[in-house]
Amino acid sequence: MTGGATGATALRVLTQLRRDPRTIALIVGVPTLLVILLRFVFDDQDLVFYRIGGPLLGIFPFISMFVVTTVTMLRERITGTLERLMTLPLAKLDILLGYAVAFALLAVVQVTVVSVAAFGLLDLRVEGSKIVVVALAVTNATLGMALGLFVSAFARTEFQAVQFMPAIVFPQILLCGLIVAREDMARVLELISDVLPLTYAYDALARVTTGEPLDGRFVLDLAVIVGAALLALVLGALTLRRRTP
């Protein structure tokens, strides 16, 4: 692995994104509009808005980066550029980290805009540190990206790739505790949610939003998110084959 090739890959992915301003506008604009919608839906229920809005800020990047990465990586596989990269002097890790850096930067932009709207205009309140919410959002973006890289290997077309969003992201959102507290769910569902990474991402965000101390449980949450992202990256690296049949 060389720092040069990782940086070059990150720069290349960012240039590709810049070529597609509509996608960037959607990535930044859609969550912003959704937060505004949420504000109106819970117009006279401030506490519900706070309880859902805070964690949602940190979950949007997970969803967006998952979708964007799945499709971008699939394109690399389909158009033959991945095969070309595999004949060049760069490590698989250069490709993965290049993507990670580029999408983490995009996540920073997304989270910043959505946060300004939510905290500034909609008066969203979190008890804990807003910086920690933003930092968690970027970490979750990396998790979404890593999962996207991995699942892109199982899609042959962009239509299939897009379907991975409801297949892999939706169940996690339903089970993570955002909609119904996990302890109120059927025991089986709670057990399933125990092994889904978004559960820990939500838990960490909920802790910051409600101002709970960032203690051992918070550290565990972080460790699981980072661990899951690394695992997905390793699995993703295994799907990048130098030789194909």
Add this chain to the structure above:
Amino acid sequence: MTAITIRGLYVRRGGKLALSHLDADIESGRVTGLLGPSGSGKTTLMRAIVGVQVIERGSVRVLGDPAGSPQLRRRVAYITQAPSVYQDLTVRENLRYFARILDVPPQRIDEAIETVDLGEESDRVVNGLSGGERARASLATALLGEPEVLVLDEPTVGLDPVLRRDLWSTFKRLAEDGATLLVSSHVMDEADRCDELLLMRQGRILEHATPADVLRQTDAQDLDEAFLRLIEGA
């Protein structure tokens, strides 16, 4: 000097043998044309040489090392039949990316652009280019690192005659400077421009000789006819 040595190569693609018991030696300093009908195994052979093809049996050595070795990635360049460049980047941005990976100086980018005659189009996004221009952009990326071995899968498809002639003289010049070029084509009039010909059919090598020798052996007027006679005689 032999740059590429292939011994007893078997490759299976989609359940059937794409290459069977293939032996070949490809010389450096020469342009070797790889010719044969579509489906004869040209692309599979090229993929095996650059080390992206899973092979069943046999050996492929390039510049003394097993095909696909990490130390070969700087010395061997490959372009696929379908242009493999990023559609949403300009020609120059594509080249800049590959130049950084190969760690070659930026002036190589301009040289490569000039070689494929894309000066006017260099700042246009690949998506908006014609098929021939995309193919040239893809070819330019292969020329960046001044590789010792160039494996080019149908690099001149859809190009106008003038440009084709210019590119073939570029290939010749590179070979004269010592590089090894393996260029596939299904256009027989390009065979004339090669120093050596590898004629393939059904996963095997039918003939490996200079164009002049092929003509002499088959007593044919042109290479098209020579190839037909070789197939019928086989």
